[in-house]
Amino acid sequence: xxxxxxxxxxxxxxxxxxxxxxxxxxxxxxxxxxxxxxxLPAARRAAALFPLRAPPGFVARMQRGDANDPLLRQxxxxxxxxxxxxxxxxxxxxxxxxxxxxxVLHKYHGRVxxxxxxxxxxxxxxxxxxxxxxxESQLSQGQWREALDYLASSKDVSEVILSxxxxxxxxxxxxxxxxxxLAALPGLKRLRIHSRLPVVLPERMTPALTGMLRDSRxxxxxxxxxxxxxxxxxxxxxxxxxxxxxxxxxxxxxVLLRGINDNAATQRALSERLxxxxxxxxxxxxxxxxxGAAHFETAERIALELIAILRTQLPGYLVPRxxxxxxxxxxxxxx
Ligand SMILES: *Cc1c(COP(=O)(O)O)cnc(C)c1O
Ligand code: SF4
Numbered sequence: 071x072x073x074x075x076x077x078x079x080x081x082x083x084x085x086x087x088x089x090x091x092x093x094x095x096x097x098x099x100x101x102x103x104x105x106x107x108x109x110l111p112a113a114r115r116a117a118a119l120f121p122l123r124a125p126p127g128f129v130a131r132m133q134r135g136d137a138n139d140p141l142l143r144q145x146x147x148x149x150x151x152x153x154x155x156x157x158x159x160x161x162x163x164x165x166x167x168x169x170x171x172x173x174v175l176h177k178y179h180g181r182v183x184x185x186x187x188x189x190x191x192x193x194x195x196x197x198x199x200x201x202x203x204x205x206e207s208q209l210s211q212g213q214w215r216e217a218l219d220y221l222a223s224s225k226d227v228s229e230v231i232l233s234x235x236x237x238x239x240x241x242x243x244x245x246x247x248x249x250x251x252l253a254a255l256p257g258l259k260r261l262r263i264h265s266r267l268p269v270v271l272p273e274r275m276t277p278a279l280t281g282m283l284r285d286s287r288x289x290x291x292x293x294x295x296x297x298x299x300x301x302x303x304x305x306x307x308x309x310x311x312x313x314x315x316x317x318x319x320x321x322x323x324x325v326l327l328r329g330i331n332d333n334a335a336t337q338r339a340l341s342e343r344l345x346x347x348x349x350x351x352x353x354x355x356x357x358x359x360x361x362g363a364a365h366f367e368t369a370e371r372i373a374l375e376l377i378a379i380l381r382t383q384l385p386g387y388l389v390p391r392x393x394x395x396x397x398x399x400x401x402x403x404x405x
Pocket of ligand 1 (some may be wrong): 175176178179181182183231330401
């Protein structure tokens with residue numbers, strides 16, 4: 071367990087340094103992975119539409135020399151993104167219509183989603199956020215106060231979801247202040263965090279952050295986002311161990327991505343690996359039809375067949391719920 075101790079004991083500055091060392095230049099990424107420079111012109115053009123971003127630890131899990139590596143495919147800008155695709159639009163989930171206040175999404179009964187920051191540690195090519203208008207913005211103090219007032223006056227809300235972007239990119243002091251404000255709302259019971267950081271930058275899960283979540287009056291749920299079992303190496307397992315000990319409920323959501331995880335063997339391995347490190351599969355999302363991501367789309371028939379196979383091969387609790395997000399629907403739509 072020495073590796074686990076070494077990882078969780080790293081001082082907080084380290085995750086921020088690693089974040090700053092992320093790959094943002096397609097040429098540097100291709101060089102690091104021994105990939106041909108013939109990929110570069112298209113990568114540069116697509117990166118102009120939505121920048122490349124991948125933390126060094128995530129890139130280190132990729133296979134050198136493999137342009138189809140399932141981790142690489144999630145972050146490498148491709149010429150395919152430039153192709154027009156009917157039905158693939160900038161705001162496929164209708165978020166802009168569901169915002170009563172800046173950064174506040176109240177689409178479903180009982181839970182409100184707060185966009186804490188537009189920034190992410192990784193830019194996933196399939197993300198609907200690639201066209202979000204306030205991509206790098208954070209809620210101002212005034213907007214945060216307004217969001218709190220909104221929550222205080224919405225009597226049926228028992229759960230707040232911190233999302234983004236990635237809420238765990240906020241520094242500890244700011245996060246602590248936000249959690250305190252939320253815990254002071256008497257109607258709230260649960261705090262849910264949607265973050266990809268435990269997977270792509272596990273160094274973020276410091277003892278200070280873990281302590282903050284453990285000590286909150288609110289029951290804490292952390293929903294990670296991993297799409298492929300190879301994302302879940304020992305550094306991720308170590309980071310999650312501390313969170314489990316702190317009593318957090320750990321869930322995973324994945325996106326069904328053509329050529330990355332659209333087969334039963336990969337999905338089965340993902341579920342098995344998640345459980346091994348203390349995480350239950352939650353959602354498997356059908357791709358949001360966002361402009362630039364059509365090449366990741368999996369036919370619905372294939373998605374349904376895949377889940378049917380998983381049901382025969384895994385215990386029920388390791389089969390993710392296959393869902394789609396429909397604008398205006400009262401919850402995720404099961405397929
Ligand atoms: C997905 C989502 C939620 C969470 O839905 P659950 O089914 O509870 O996981 C809440 N609010 C918004 C706006 C969402 O998009
Ligand atoms: S981490 Fe999540 S929000 Fe950020 S780019 Fe990836 S899918 Fe989108």
